[in-house]
Every structure is written in structure tokens, then in C-alpha cells.
Amino acid sequence: MNNVSFRQANRRYLRVFLPVMVLYGILCFAGPYYLASLDAPATWLFATLAVINALPIVVVFWVMARFLRETDEYTRRNQSEALLTGGAITLSITFFWGFLEQYQVIPKWEYVSVMMLVVPTFFACYGIAAFYQARQRGDSLSCETD
Amino acid sequence: MRNRLKELRGARGWSQGTLAEALDVSRQSVNAIETGRYDPSLPLAFKIARLFEVPIEQIFFDSD
Structure with missing residues (x-):
């Protein structure tokens, strides 16, 4: 590759x-x-x-x-999975948020654009997904097991 | 899919890190393959077979 x-x-x-x-x-x-x-x-x-x-x-x-x-292929698979999960969660949050704003359940932010939070939210979701999925798989980041 | 990777590695006295370096993959990859949590691609399986100088079917077996 x-x-x-x-x-x-x-x-x-x-x-x-x-x-x-x-x-x-x-x-x-x-x-x-x-x-x-x-x-x-x-x-x-x-x-x-x-x-x-x-x-x-x-x-x-x-x-x-x-x-x-x-x-390597194992890292690629795992990172792709975490990125996809992070992206899906972020898009879901923004979609819910958009409809809540549209239906005037929550007010529109006055001083900071909510759009500014999309990228940090994505990285946070991606990071949490990568950590959670690594734990689910039983991957250890530091210990050598022979 | 089951495999004898841990046994072959042990016979050579290699750590997972050593094998990972020889295969140019992460140590987590080696661990995941050995524990059956990940089935390697054909190119990686052939690379493993070449490294241990044994036919691929003597390393990887069908689970059935």
C-alpha cells in the first residue's frame, strides 16, 4: 500500500x-x-x-x-473505525442541535458560533471512541505481553 | 482463524516487539493476531510465513 x-x-x-x-x-x-x-x-x-x-x-x-x-493494516482498521464512530456521533449531535434550535427549544448562541465547536467535538468523540474501542479489543498501549 | 504465531515466535525467543519490528507492524498487531482477535491480510500472512520459513498453511488454520 x-x-x-x-x-x-x-x-x-x-x-x-x-x-x-x-x-x-x-x-x-x-x-x-x-x-x-x-x-x-x-x-x-x-x-x-x-x-x-x-x-x-x-x-x-x-x-x-x-x-x-x-x-500498518491493524492500526488502519482501528483508526478508521474510531474516526467513523467519532464522525457519526458528531454529526448526530449537530443534527439534534440544529433541530432543537430550529424548533426554538434552545436559543441560538449570541457571542460564539456553534459551528466553531464541531471540529473540537469531532476530535473529542474520535479520541473517546479510539480509547473505548481499544479497551474493548483488549489492546494495551504500554505493556509487552509474550 | 487460529494460528501458531505465538509458538513460532516463542521458539525463536522473540518478544512481540521484536516480531513486530521484523514485520514492520505495531506490537498491538502481533498481539491481536496471536490472540485470534485479528486475521491478517494475505500479504501480511505471506510475510509472516516468509519470516518463519514455513508454508502459510502451517501457521494459519481454519477455525472449523
Whole structure:
């Protein structure tokens, strides 16, 4: 399936994932701080910073897809299952949330866009699914059993 | 599907980590195959057979 070894795949994943997440964290604070320091920032500047702030997550999705292609088949199967579960739970939550808003059961958020929470919710659901499914399978992450 | 992977590995005195490294898979993969929780793909099964220098049917058996 690929010319990269299992260990190389792990390294290649972390080599992109970690710096990109640090960059994302910095941008989350730097963007609003920079805009607040200006007198009357132009609309295009808001738009540019918003797009730049979201771009690292696109890179994370790309590196996750590359990792799935490059890792060993057992890890690929397990991670695919966890991603699918995380995605299904996130989409279900957003769908329920959307209908609850539509039927005016819950108010629309005023200061923060609910859309901002979709990606963090997905990663949380994916992480919980991966942990839970690993436990169900009996996979251990640290102990060597011979 | 049942297999003799643990027995073959033990005969060579290898740990799961050593075998995983030789097969270029995670240690969890080796553990899952040995305990019958995961059936490897044909390419991986052939790789295991080549590594232990035995025919594939002497490592993997039908459960029936």
C-alpha cells in the first residue's frame, strides 16, 4: 500500500501534527489580539485572519489521511473505525442541535458560533471512541505481553 | 482463524516487539493476531510465513 514503514508513518504523522497544533494554538490568541490592537481593522483583514486560523485544521485532516494510508493494516482498521464512530456521533449531535434550535427549544448562541465547536467535538468523540474501542479489543498501549 | 504465531515466535525467543519490528507492524498487531482477535491480510500472512520459513498453511488454520 505504501513505501513507508510503520515507524516512519508514526514519525511523519507527529512531525506535522505537533507543530501544526502549536501554530493553531498561537493563531487562536494572536489573531484576536492583533485585531484588538488596531483602530478600525478592514473587513478583509478579519476574513484573512479567520481563514488563516482555520487552515491548520485542514492540514491536520490531510496528515491524518496520510497516516491512515501509511500505517500498518491493524492500526488502519482501528483508526478508521474510531474516526467513523467519532464522525457519526458528531454529526448526530449537530443534527439534534440544529433541530432543537430550529424548533426554538434552545436559543441560538449570541457571542460564539456553534459551528466553531464541531471540529473540537469531532476530535473529542474520535479520541473517546479510539480509547473505548481499544479497551474493548483488549489492546494495551504500554505493556509487552509474550 | 487460529494460528501458531505465538509458538513460532516463542521458539525463536522473540518478544512481540521484536516480531513486530521484523514485520514492520505495531506490537498491538502481533498481539491481536496471536490472540485470534485479528486475521491478517494475505500479504501480511505471506510475510509472516516468509519470516518463519514455513508454508502459510502451517501457521494459519481454519477455525472449523
